[in-house]
Amino acid sequence: VFLVLLTALSLSTSQQQNPLEVNGGSCIAMKGKNCIVIASDKRFGQQNTLISSNAKRVLKLNSRLLCGCTGLTSDVQTVMQDLSHAVKKFKMSQKSHLEPSIAASILSSFLYSKRGSPYFCETLIAGLDSSNKPFLKSHDVLGAGEGDQNFAAIGTSASTLYGLCEALYKPEMSPDELADVVSKCIF
Amino acid sequence: MGDSAYSFSLTTFSRTGKLLQIEYALNAVQQGKTSLGICASNGVVIATEKKLPTVLIDSKDVSKISLVTPSSGFVYSGLGPDYRVLVRKARKKAQSYFNIYQEIQPVGPLVRDVAGVMQEFTQSGGVRPFGVSLLVAGFDDQGPQLFQVDPSGAYFGWKASAIGKNSLNAKSFLEKRYSEDIELDDAIHTALLTMKDGFEGEMNEFNVELGVVSEDRRFRILTPAEIRDYLDEAL
Numbered sequence: 485v486f487l488v489l490l491t492a493l494s495l496s497t498s499q500q501q502n503p504l505e506v507n508g509g510s511c512i513a514m515k516g517k518n519c520i521v522i523a524s525d526k527r528f529g530q531q532n533t534l535i536s537s538n539a540k541r542v543l544k545l546n547s548r549l550l551c552g553c554t555g556l557t558s559d560v561q562t563v564m565q566d567l568s569h570a571v572k573k574f575k576m577s578q579k580s581h582l583e584p585s586i587a588a589s590i591l592s593s594f595l596y597s598k599r600g601s602p603y604f605c606e607t608l609i610a611g612l613d614s615s616n617k618p619f620l621k622s623h624d625v626l627g628a629g630e631g632d633q634n635f636a637a638i639g640t641s642a643s644t645l646y647g648l649c650e651a652l653y654k655p656e657m658s659p660d661e662l663a664d665v666v667s668k669c670i671f
Numbered sequence: 672m673g674d675s676a677y678s679f680s681l682t683t684f685s686r687t688g689k690l691l692q693i694e695y696a697l698n699a700v701q702q703g704k705t706s707l708g709i710c711a712s713n714g715v716v717i718a719t720e721k722k723l724p725t726v727l728i729d730s731k732d733v734s735k736i737s738l739v740t741p742s743s744g745f746v747y748s749g750l751g752p753d754y755r756v757l758v759r760k761a762r763k764k765a766q767s768y769f770n771i772y773q774e775i776q777p778v779g780p781l782v783r784d785v786a787g788v789m790q791e792f793t794q795s796g797g798v799r800p801f802g803v804s805l806l807v808a809g810f811d812d813q814g815p816q817l818f819q820v821d822p823s824g825a826y827f828g829w830k831a832s833a834i835g836k837n838s839l840n841a842k843s844f845l846e847k848r849y850s851e852d853i854e855l856d857d858a859i860h861t862a863l864l865t866m867k868d869g870f871e872g873e874m875n876e877f878n879v880e881l882g883v884v885s886e887d888r889r890f891r892i893l894t895p896a897e898i899r900d901y902l903d904e905a906l
Binding site for chain 2: 574577585590592
């Protein structure tokens with residue numbers, strides 16, 4: 485009850501809330517040599533109040549494909565569930581391996597189908613395609629994709645993360661180097 | 672679909688458990704001109720007779736083989752106008768697929784979509800089944816594939832098949848000449864020989880149509896000049 489009261493207070497005293505910033509959370513991904521790393525924070529809050537330190541922001545679509553989502557938590561959860569559903573349907577109807585570009589296209593058209601009343605959720609698809617080449621694509625709330633990036637950051641501290649990426653990124657890093665660099669960025 | 676007065680399905684079961692409308696549709700297919708297809712190790716070829724009833728018909732724009740996705744094509748035996756409706760619907764479905772997935776619809780899902788449409792028309796109000804069997808040739812990540820789709824909506828994958836008037840003879844001809852590792856050029860020659868076997872009158876590059884898809888994944892309808900070359904090699 486106390487927590488609810490506190491949240492109600494903090495809500496009533498704030499101005500226009502940006503739905504992408506209410507719950508917080510960021511996600512970063514980077515390409516390396518035949519590998520990708522994706523990392524996210526685990527904070528789930530309501531404005532300044534911390535509700536949980538165990539938020540799930542990265543969805544594992546299969547052993548070679550990951551999707552990170554940040555933004556309004558209810559939309560993040562919905563997008564992750566619906567994407568997982570679409571991917572399972574795809575796998576059942578087609579025997580072929582799910583390429584990251586297909587998953588990105590599914591996500592993109594899914595987000596755009598809500599053009600009139602969008603999901604407040606930015607997304608990141610990172611994976612390896614069938615020839616082991618790394619794939620990385622981030623989408624905004626309407627599903628617009630930034631193709632072929634070497635690194636991508638989404639969420640509340642995206643601009644800070646991008647700055648760190650620019651400074652620390654090197655092409656063709658090994659998995660260990662990559663994990664090292666990404667953890668430096670996210671900390 | 673259909674008038675309110677015909678909101679019931681016209682395709683109903685007989686006492687013996689058969690859907691007679693579908694049987695009759697298959698009869699219509701059997702009356703149609705022969706079409707055949709061969710799935711080679713590195714491509715697929717489909718062929719059909721394009722015999723026009725009189726010399727007065729201008730055959731330049733008549734095409735029985737149709738491109739449906741950049742990597743797959745259809746040919747039919749049976750009622751031409753029914754076929755055109757199916758091609759149009761299949762093309763639209765393939766394009767919707769591309770809109771979502773940003774890749775060319777693979778052959779399996781394409782065949783399932785078309786078969787689904789054909790099945791709908793056996794169970795909807797005020798419509799009759801399509802009077803065509805289709806041969807679908809395509810090349811995707813699973814390799815070269817050849818499918819047959821019947822008026823009932825049943826579909827089968829084939830290594831080589833024939834439909835229409837001369838299908839029984841053509842199939843036994845194909846059985847003798849088919850081998851697992853047959854290459855596309857051989858398959859084209861075999862297809863032409865098989866067509867010639869049941870052809871009434873003289874077969875030339877103007878009264879047959881050939882569609883081919885190879886490892887480049889581009890379905891093409893061959894020009895009469897190309898057919899002429901293959902005919903010269905085969906015969």
